[in-house]
Amino acid sequence: MLKRVTHIYYTYIVKCSDGTLYCGYAADIRARVEKHNRGEGAKYTRSRLPVELIYCEEFESKSEAMRRECEIKRLTREEKLNTVAQAASFCGDGFDLAHWDECEYARLICRLFTMADEKYKDFNSALIPNKEKSGMIGIRIPALRKLAKEIVNGNAEEYISLKKGKIQEEVMLEGFVIGYMKLGYQQLSEYVRYFADKVDNWAVSDCTSASMKRIKMYRTEFLRDIEYLISSENPWHIRYGILFLMQYYLDDEYIDYVLKTLESIRSGHYYVKMAQAWCLATALAKFGEKTLGVLERQNFDAEVLNMFIRKARDSARVSKEYKELILKFRG
Numbered sequence: 001m002l003k004r005v006t007h008i009y010y011t012y013i014v015k016c017s018d019g020t021l022y023c024g025y026a027a028d029i030r031a032r033v034e035k036h037n038r039g040e041g042a043k044y045t046r047s048r049l050p051v052e053l054i055y056c057e058e059f060e061s062k063s064e065a066m067r068r069e070c071e072i073k074r075l076t077r078e079e080k081l082n083t084v085a086q087a088a089s090f091c092g093d094g095f096d097l098a099h100w101d102e103c104e105y106a107r108l109i110c111r112l113f114t115m116a117d118e119k120y121k122d123f124n125s126a127l128i129p130n131k132e133k134s135g136m137i138g139i140r141i142p143a144l145r146k147l148a149k150e151i152v153n154g155n156a157e158e159y160i161s162l163k164k165g166k167i168q169e170e171v172m173l174e175g176f177v178i179g180y181m182k183l184g185y186q187q188l189s190e191y192v193r194y195f196a197d198k199v200d201n202w203a204v205s206d207c208t209s210a211s212m213k214r215i216k217m218y219r220t221e222f223l224r225d226i227e228y229l230i231s232s233e234n235p236w237h238i239r240y241g242i243l244f245l246m247q248y249y250l251d252d253e254y255i256d257y258v259l260k261t262l263e264s265i266r267s268g269h270y271y272v273k274m275a276q277a278w279c280l281a282t283a284l285a286k287f288g289e290k291t292l293g294v295l296e297r298q299n300f301d302a303e304v305l306n307m308f309i310r311k312a313r314d315s316a317r318v319s320k321e322y323k324e325l326i327l328k329f330r331g
Contacts, residue, residue, distance in 0.1 A: 016048035097154025148176035175208030277307030302331020
């Protein structure tokens with residue numbers, strides 16, 4: 001006679017904000033992690049918030065889950081990380097990408113940690129000053145793109161629906177998945193706006209915006225989303241909107257709209273100004289005379305102009321003639 005399983009219990013590991021690990025057990029793993037992050041969980045985690053779920057195991061009884069918790073707590077940090085790593089063989093090796101739940105998502109996080117490259121993490125963290133190193137794993141972009149394509153071949157919508165953490169690669173992976181999904185306009189708009197709220201550094205904005213190629217199918221409709229982003233008070237929304245203009249709208253049909261929009265943006269945020277300058281430099285390479293005409297109106301602040309000049313003069317796509325002409329716009 002088959003044994004009836006009436007409830008599932010979990011043993012889990014979370015990564016704390018200071019990089020340390022905490023192990024516990026729970027009947028509802030999502031509720032437990034949320035409780036930790038409200039400061040109502042274990043005493044250890046209360047001063048190390050937020051926590052990220054990186055590992056879980058399922059058991060048919062509470063006693064089994066508690067016994068496994070005790071076993072894991074006796075492990076060294078290195079042994080705990082090895083336990084996390086060993087759980088990562090799911091994706092493409094017998095794991096059902098057609099079904100996602102909290103435990104499967106925790107296994108995805110395990111997989112991400114096995115893909116870590118510490119040297120790349122050190123290099124990358126130095127380039128992203130507003131992202132704590134403890135919030136990064138250190139995974140190269142091609143590897144994340146490959147994993148995103150595997151997820152898209154499964155039940156990507158169910159994956160998107162899960163609550164996720166803020167690890168750099170975790171966020172970027174979701175952006176790549178959205179970019180690779182074959183979405184209609186309404187769903188694309190919904191997902192891009194949802195994901196834009198997660199963008200908090202230039203690497204996420206730049207890498208994921210370049211993957212949203214589905215926008216090219218709905219350029220007229222998607223202008224509403226660009227206007228939504230650029231009119232936001234969130235500077236990362238604004239940067240995201242500018243990057244979409246640069247990547248999908250710099251052509252004969254939309255160049256006037258792009259330049260007019262760039263002129264209208266007023267922001268003191270460094271990365272917004274850098275995006276304006278980058279888009280202007282790309283526009284100069286493609287539409288030199290029109291771009292110079294807009295610059296002559298002197299509607300950009302000195303910092304944007306100086307960034308633009310540096311970008312344009314470093315570009316192999318901008319002619320020597322234009323590189324000399326733009327020097328007069330120095331602030």
